[in-house]
Amino acid sequence: MIRRLLIANRGEIARRVIRTCREVGVSPVAVFSDPDAHAPHVREADAAVRLPGASPGETYLRGDLLVAAALAAGADAVHPGYGFLSENASFARAVLAAGLTWVGPDPEVIDAMGSKVAAKKRMASAGVPVLPELDPESALEFPVLVKASAGGGGRGMRVVRSGAELAEQVAAARREAESAFGDGTVFCEPLLEHARHVEVQVLADAHGTVWALGERECSIQRRHQKIIEETPSPAVTPEARERLFDAATRAAETIGYVGAGTVEFLFTDDGSFHFLEVNTRLQVEHPVTEEVFGVDLVAWQLAIAEGARLPGEPPTPGGHAIEARLYAEDPAHDWRPAGGTVHRFAVPDGVRVDSGVEDGSEVGVHYDPLLAKVIAWAPTRHAAIRKLAAALERTELHGLVTNRDLLVRTLRHPAFGAGDTHTGFLDQHDLTTPEPVDVRPAALAAALALAERRRATLPLGTLPPGWRNLPSQPQTAVFEHGGETVEVDYRHTRAGVETSLDLTVVSASPDAVTVERDGVRTTFPVAVYGDRVEVGAVSLKVRPRFPEPQAKVAEGATVAPMPGTVVRVAVEPGQRVEAGAELLVLEAMKMEHRVLAAAGGTVAEVLVRAGRQVDAGDVLAVVEAGS
DSSP: OOOEEEEOOOHHHHHHHHHHHHHHTOEEEEEEOGGGTTOHHHHHSSEEEEOOSSSGGGTTTOHHHHHHHHHHTTOSEEEOOSSTTTTOHHHHHHHHHTTOEESSSOHHHHHHHHSHHHHHHHHHHTTOOBOOOBOTTSOOOSSEEEEESSOOTTTTOEEEOSGGGHHHHHHHHHHHHHHHHSOOOEEEEEOOTTOEEEEEEEEEOTTSOEEEEEEEEEEEEETTEEEEEEESOTTOOHHHHHHHHHHHHHHHHHTTOOEEEEEEEEEOTTSOEEEEEEEOSOOTTHHHHHHHHTOOHHHHHHHHHTTOOOOSSOOOOOSEEEEEEEESEEGGGTTEEOOEEOOEEEOOTTSEEEESOOTTOEEOSSSOOEEEEEEEEESSHHHHHHHHHHHHHHOEEESSOOSHHHHHHHHTSHHHHTTOOOTTHHHHSOOSSOOOOOOHHHHHHHHHHHHHHHHHHSTTTTSOTTOOSSTTSOEEEEEEETTEEEEEEEEEETTEEEESSSSEEEEEOSSEEEEEETTEEEEEEEEEETTEEEETTEEEEEOOSSOOOOOOOOTTEEEOSSSEEEEEEOOOTTOEEOTTOEEEEEEETTEEEEEEOSSOEEEEEEOOOTTOEEOTTOEEEEEEETO
16 A cells, blocks of 8 residues: 655656645655756645755656655655656665655666557557667668657657658757656657557556557647647547557567556558557546546546556446647747746636646746646537637746637637547648737727826826826837737826727726727736736736837847857858858757857857856857958
8 A cells, every 4th residue: 555655756747646646545645857847737736855956867767766756755665756867767676675666667668668669569469560770870761750668749750751850850850869868769750740649548557457448539739749739639530540449459468568558650541540659657638538538547647556446347438538738838939948937827626627837937947848737628529629629728827928719729720629630730721820910909998097107106196097298198118929019008087098909997906907999898907926927818018218228239149048058059160151051059948959050151259168067148150241
């Protein structure tokens, strides 16, 4: 019987496991790196153990520190979550060798499936259809997909369309895989464009019972990482579902799988499918299965680790569930990750929220930029889509650039509604560019709310709002939104607020402004954080009337788009480069990001080296145009 459980992870999944621990009466123990010292999962656990350091390699990837933490805290079991060491057989063996219960499959099974190369051979011998494995060093037919043999989550994956870029992309995939999983082994397989990513949730006990708990459609991806998942898949017919379940069950039985796991497939329009991998852990998207089948997969993981038996048949599914992943990233700028402070995070009632952050949380550069998952269940797919899109649209998420608006656009796209999805969906439908919207009403609301805030702090608070010696001149407020300047003007009169916008101001307070247009009233909630003003879903930056002098960046200078670590410098002084050439590679939030030359010219200076930490705005290199 598990009494105290160490959760060898962080963020959203740590909080998710803690929640089940509370429900089943198990005492949860957290671990934390230095940047995570004040994270919600640390506070919510019964005890927490520090892992000195910041990077994953210093902390959450240190199996020896995690085992020592479990023993020091008096834990008798370890749950690995997902990512980090969740699919590391050596870690599982170390846990067992310390006399602790491992909440997961046997290390031998993890070993067998941990290498995607070996796993594909094992599945092929069991009659499960697989794609051919290709050697990156040999002649290939393009396009191909370079994949990390260990781990997942899109890390260590690269699409290669020609032999000229193969070596560079293989090297990049190896670096990223080594950083994320401690194993830089990669391989290639044919790229099936416009196929669907469909996976089957399996749950197996140690007594021979295996459940196939439905399939999940995970085709909406960016950088080979899922951002929207749902169950059931809109494309899988009853006949195809039966074949998928048979293949997944056969895969689990072939390797003697015990616990919760996932068998992933590429699914084509003709109903055929090919094995991708077995994830020997809980998946990020497991909540949609829980919502449709009415199960707690974490509770079952704990029970199975204690030796419990599954009933002979799985529960009957009902309805439809969709999950959207909220990331701190900018889709309009190549999905660039964004750090900073989460000033406000509030999701409307009626949907499930699995989150790693709360008001005041800091999002740094060391870990995946996942903020939260929002999950909607409804009797039908159409109802679930509408429910989730509305909840995301009304979510208050202040302080960071996120993918929230892109998720809403995707959910409301006609092709998504029709179930016409595939892994290239976001490439086919350009949804990364924000739709044009008139933000001037929101800017007016920001200006009026800021004026009310200033008025409340003045000793002459009895003066009418907006009082001026020269009342004929309007007040002007200037903001920045999406790189554009937004200017609004208004003037207080005896009749109310006059503005050049075609609307009437009904009321204004420091926290909300109500306007009316054509008989329709709209209230804008306003939140202010320094020079940032959040007006509903519109984020504005106040442009000061008298800006401070700014240091001028040298012409041709390339600056860091985000904080991170330089992992590779591709050029040297005196080298001639073309526009779009790779200058260097930054690693931030567990992903590599190429920094490219904005224009052709000659490299005059390289100001960084591999291994150096840089901040956003730091000058990395200078390219002199035309020389």
